[in-house]
Amino acid sequence: MGRMLVEAVAGDEQCQLGAAIIKPDDNLLGVDAGDLVGVGPLSVALTDDLAAAINDFDVLIDFTSPDLTMQNVELCRQHGKGIVIGTTGLNSDQKELLAKAAEDTAVVFAPNMSIGVNLVFKLLEMAAKVLGDDADIEVIEAHHRHKVDSPSGTALKMGEVVADTLGRDLEKCAVYGREGYTGPRDRETIGFATVRAGDVIGDHTVLFACEGERVEITHKASSRVIYARGSLRAVRFISDKRSGLYDMQDVLGLK
Secondary structure, eight states, X not given: OHHHHHHXXXXXXXXXXXXXXXOTTOTTTTOBHHHHHTSOOOSOBEESOTGGGGGGOSEEEEOSOHHHHHHHHHHHHHHTOEEEEOOOOOOHHHHHHHHHHTTTSEEEEOSOOOXXXXXXXXXXXXXXXXXXXXXXXXXXXXXXXXXXXXXXXXXXXXXXXHHHHTTOOHHHXXXXXXXXXXXXXXXXXXXXEEEEOTTOOEEEEEEEEETTEEEEEEEEESOTHHHHHHHHHHHHHHTTOSSEEEOHHHHTTOO
């Protein structure tokens, strides 16, 4: 994802790459980020020290891991740097810390930076209002075999959108997989099914199954460049904001 972000920034007229952070002791330390992705030198050497580069950027784009993301959030908060977070798998306590940090700096946090996926969130809200009480609702997602969290953050967000629209608590109504004798389906539940296989970038479908008809709302990603493009749109959105917690619905003007 980091290489995709560097390439996207290099091709964006409104953004400029200030720093590029990689894992400690990586053998690419010191390499020019532009040379690495094939766009020519950008005079930005890869480093493993975010703190040392803190004055080289205005907004950080973070696609790392929950624990590292929270470290980066705190550093950005201390120095008044905006942060765009695409990391998935954050728990409720970490999300509360994000909200607290947003009192001091601008934060965009979204489980999926794709513009298309965030449009789907809006469509799900509309579908739930029309069909939700008369439909069995299932969320089906597929990702590559290396993805470590399940269900995906995007699938969970889709479930949250539907549950919130219907006045349900996802923590109480979610069903994660079924096995054995489960009995008749409870219409108040929202089911989740997960596939991990091959190199699937990300497929998500929400099924509204009613008597006599069903509606399926689907998004399929064919390239990770969509996440980079969405991230840059989020960067431009918070570049002039001093504080606040936002998501991609805010960025795209869908609220």
